[in-house]
Amino acid sequence: xxxxxxxxxxxxxxxMARALRTLWQSVVTPVITTALYFVVFGSxxxxxxxxxxxxxxxxxxxxxxxxxxLFTQSIFNASFGIYFPKFTGTIYELLSAPVSPLEIVIAxxxxxxxxxxxLGLIILATxxxxxxxxxxxxxxxxxxxxxxxxTFSLFGFIIGIxxxxxxxxxFMPMLVVTPLTFLGGAFYxxxxxxxxxxxxxxxxxxxxxxxxxxxxxxxxxxxxxxxxASATLGFFLLCLAxxxxxxxxxxxxxx
Amino acid sequence: MQPVITIEGLTKxxxxxxxxxxxxxxxxxxxxxxxxxxxxxxxxxTLISIVCGIVTPTSGRVVADGHDIQAxxxxxxxKIGLVPQELTTDAFETVWATVNFSRGLFGRPxxxxxxxxxxxxxxxxxxxDAKIMTLSGGMxxxxxxxxxxxxxxxxxxxxxxxxxVDVELRKDMWAMVRRLRERGVTIxxxxxxxxxxxxxxxxxxxxxxxxxxxxxxxxxxxxxxxKKTLTLHLQEPLAxxxxxxxxxxxxxxxxxxxxxxxFDSNADRTGxxxxxxxxxxxxxxxxxxxxxQSSLEDIFVGLVxxxxxxxx
Ligand SMILES: Nc1ncnc2c1ncn2[C@@H]1O[C@H](COP(=O)(O)OP(=O)(O)OP(=O)(O)O)[C@@H](O)[C@H]1O
Ligand SMILES: [Mg+2]
Numbered sequence: 001x002x003x004x005x006x007x008x009x010x011x012x013x014x015x016m017a018r019a020l021r022t023l024w025q026s027v028v029t030p031v032i033t034t035a036l037y038f039v040v041f042g043s044x045x046x047x048x049x050x051x052x053x054x055x056x057x058x059x060x061x062x063x064x065x066x067x068x069x070l071f072t073q074s075i076f077n078a079s080f081g082i083y084f085p086k087f088t089g090t091i092y093e094l095l096s097a098p099v100s101p102l103e104i105v106i107a108x109x110x111x112x113x114x115x116x117x118x119l120g121l122i123i124l125a126t127x128x129x130x131x132x133x134x135x136x137x138x139x140x141x142x143x144x145x146x147x148x149x150x151t152f153s154l155f156g157f158i159i160g161i162x163x164x165x166x167x168x169x170x171f172m173p174m175l176v177v178t179p180l181t182f183l184g185g186a187f188y189x190x191x192x193x194x195x196x197x198x199x200x201x202x203x204x205x206x207x208x209x210x211x212x213x214x215x216x217x218x219x220x221x222x223x224x225x226x227x228x229a230s231a232t233l234g235f236f237l238l239c240l241a242x243x244x245x246x247x248x249x250x251x252x253x254x255x
Numbered sequence: 256m257q258p259v260i261t262i263e264g265l266t267k268x269x270x271x272x273x274x275x276x277x278x279x280x281x282x283x284x285x286x287x288x289x290x291x292x293x294x295x296x297x298x299x300x301t302l303i304s305i306v307c308g309i310v311t312p313t314s315g316r317v318v319a320d321g322h323d324i325q326a327x328x329x330x331x332x333x334k335i336g337l338v339p340q341e342l343t344t345d346a347f348e349t350v351w352a353t354v355n356f357s358r359g360l361f362g363r364p365x366x367x368x369x370x371x372x373x374x375x376x377x378x379x380x381x382x383x384d385a386k387i388m389t390l391s392g393g394m395x396x397x398x399x400x401x402x403x404x405x406x407x408x409x410x411x412x413x414x415x416x417x418x419x420v421d422v423e424l425r426k427d428m429w430a431m432v433r434r435l436r437e438r439g440v441t442i443x444x445x446x447x448x449x450x451x452x453x454x455x456x457x458x459x460x461x462x463x464x465x466x467x468x469x470x471x472x473x474x475x476x477x478x479x480x481x482k483k484t485l486t487l488h489l490q491e492p493l494a495x496x497x498x499x500x501x502x503x504x505x506x507x508x509x510x511x512x513x514x515x516x517x518f519d520s521n522a523d524r525t526g527x528x529x530x531x532x533x534x535x536x537x538x539x540x541x542x543x544x545x546x547x548q549s550s551l552e553d554i555f556v557g558l559v560x561x562x563x564x565x566x567x
Binding site: 004006007009010011013014017018021088089090092093094095096097098099100254255 | 269270304307308309310311328329330331332333335337339341343344345346347348352355356357358359360361362363364402
């Protein structure tokens with residue numbers, strides 16, 4: 001046996017079943033949160049805002065909002081998926097099973113990425129009720145959606161392995177990713193910022209992810225497509241390398 | 256006898272610096288029931304965890320069913336089932352889902368008929384749709400056993416299977432272990448209780464402070480372990496042992512008020528009746544008497560002293 005397909009499928013299904021059991025948490029909560037953003041930013045504030053790059057403000061924020069959910073949900077799902085068995089002790093079974101590190105990553109990260117990609121599409125559908133949407137490059141849009149879901153799920157997987165308590169599990173999404181997303185042009189174009197903040201913002205990696213995704217919708221972007229696409233891919237490869245290192249060294253998984 | 260697990264020079268030092276296993280060499284024979292006996296913290300779980308792939312060894316080698324557990328972990332692990340010491344289960348899954356999950360995880364295609372049989376054998380069939388958290392502790396342990404058997408392993412590890420289990424479940428468990436053995440499954444179990452090893456095992460290994468100090472056929476071991484102590488509480492304290500009692504290895508304690516006699520309860524002649532006769536001849540009266548089986552601790556201490564004496 002060179003690939004334990006049954007094993008990967010078992011984990012994947014287990015993780016998906018967990019999401020279905022907590023459907024309220026996994027889907028309804030983010031949808032309601034997003035809807036609230038539209039009410040506040042899209043209707044209340046957006047009506048007083050001018051268009052950005054020829055896009056109505058309410059529509060402009062849609063890609064940023066989806067990204068915000070993708071980031072936090074991917075991290076949350078993947079980190080929780082691997083942290084929880086560590087916490088309860090059921091990880092013994094995973095460690096004693098004939099599954100390779102790669103298979104474990106494919107199963108957990110694949111499940112987390114599936115969940116957040118589906119969630120992204122649900123939010124997109126929700127948004128279409130509030131604002132006129134336009135997707136100029138649907139294939140790129142889907143490409144970014146899947147790549148970013150996968151990347152942040154990998155990132156979340158790393159956090160889940162690294163974390164030794166629930167505070168550490170919350171730390172990254174709450175204190176790093178959410179602020180970076182808010183400051184990374186989720187709700188505005190960074191061209192609107194005065195110097196030196198515009199330049200400072202370019203050091204925020206999230207800018208590149210949001211910019212590429214928004215380009216797929218409206219062809220309006222803060223940085224060029226090539227730059228944002230390679231930044232996204234670069235982050236993906238970085239996370240992959242860290243996961244590889246974790247498994248080579250057995251870091252924090254085995255005694 | 257064909258070996259099914261070969262352990263050579265296995266050591267484990269945890270990150271804390273604690274050496275949980277001194278070099279351990281052990282061969283488990285195909286189809287036997289092997290009991291690993293030892294007090295708390297002896298290293299039983301550590302040893303099992305290494306063979307199952309949960310703990311990384313510091314040095315040494317383990318081959319399970321012809322496959323190196325590190326180089327060829329996939330094939331080695333497919334052969335092995337583990338019932339852990341702790342009751343660690345998912346809470347929200349159903350029994351049916353969790354057992355099928357385990358089967359898949361270990362690379363086996365779905366087989367509803369087999370899983371049903373496992374659940375029936377463990378009297379869990381009527382609970383198959385129950386969420387695990389609604390089960391009692393004893394049932395959770397059965398679920399863990401079902402999970403361990405779900406992929407049809409040839410080698411089964413039971414880490415303290417009867418801890419916190421009532422008499423009935425214990426009997427069920429032993430019956431199940433025997434059935435598995437009849438099917439050719441090799442079983443390695445850990446326990447604190449000599450009686451359990453006595454009841455179940457073909458061979459017994461005693462582990463103490465990370466050292467495997469003895470591996471023996473059960474019958475042999477029981478001879479060694481069958482020591483009892485007779486304590487006589489004397490009416491009048493004795494200042495010293497009278498020379499007339501030299502035949503028996505006696506010990507005077509409690510300021511001469513009690514007399515201890517260690518004897519082999521399995522022997523044809525224990526020396527107890529003759530001792531009592533001699534005492535009455537000498538006019539040494541006693542108020543009370545008691546005998547007690549040597550405790551596991553006593554036996555371990557005895558074994559360690561024995562092994563040190565041999566080494567000297
Ligand atoms: N993860 C760990 N880190 C550090 N030390 C550990 C770890 N796990 C076990 N130990 C130590 O290793 C020694 C052996 O522990 P182990 O769990 O193997 O004993 P055991 O024989 O199974 O005991 P028990 O009968 O109580 O289950 C103990 O001193 C224990 O404290
Ligand atoms: Mg133990």
